[in-house]
């Protein structure tokens with residue numbers, strides 16, 4: 001078996017706005033998805049998932065048709081679409097046995113599906129001994145997310161999961177790895193999840209109907225640039241200020257949520273200089289700076305659990 005793992009990703013700033021051409025700033029986090037792959041001589045792929053933060057499943061797959069046992073949620077589509085993307089890229093009919101697992105909260109705003117996709121593709125290319133460039137792997141993974149999510153998926157999560165560290169996403173002109181000072185995050189999880197596609201579609205409708213939503217999105221883009229300078233110079237106060245304003249603006253465009261707001265304030269009351277939701281919003285995770293045991297324990301009282309993270313390494317072979 002060839003095993004690869006890829007990290008989740010937290011938006012320090014800029015989710016949603018990045019879908020409409022604004023930049024975003026992300027940090028890879030210390031929770032990972034793992035995929036093990038081997039080549040098989042069969043008609044169908046064999047896929048098994050355990051510990052995907054959901055009950056496990058087994059499935060066989062061929063040409064868009066899945067035979068499933070268990071509850072796969074959305075995770076299975078990312079794996080099967082990734083396998084088809086790899087076959088297409090390699091111009092091959094090869095079938096695979098794949099085992100995936102993850103300790104990233106599923107659908108909680110930490111790029112869990114991107115990490116599953118990136119780890120699966122990396123392990124597949126290793127299994128066929130094809131050396132793929134990381135940029136190409138990130139592009140291919142983004143293509144999988146776009147296909148599964150029906151059109152609206154920025155390269156933010158897939159790129160950050162591939163490269164690791166801190167990334168600055170600049171739609172139109174590319175994605176950049178940032179030489180950032182060490183960032184330590186407290187991340188709180190409320191136990192819920194939100195469908196990214198629906199949250200993105202909701203913001204899109206509001207943006208088209210309410211001009212102030214469009215101007216708020218542009219203001220979020222300005223905050224990302226302020227945050228970029230802050231992470232380069234290690235100015236956590238300045239990053240925190242931008243995060244707090246970003247949280248207010250995310251609530252203004254309609255992607256806040258009660259438990260996310262409670263965790264955000266619990267973090268600030270415990271000494272965080274910045275805290276905000278990450279990802280699609282509604283429910284899921286809050287990211288706070290700096291990291292401290294007090295911040296984590298206050299967030300977990302309002303949610304399900306909290307953990308600490310600094311910049312994680314990108315996709316790697318295990």
Ligand code: PMV
Nearest residue numbers: 015016109111153154279280
């Ligand atoms: O919740 P996640 O990890 O799927 O992140 C969604 C981030 C959005 O900006 C809302 C959508 C995107 O494709 O960037």
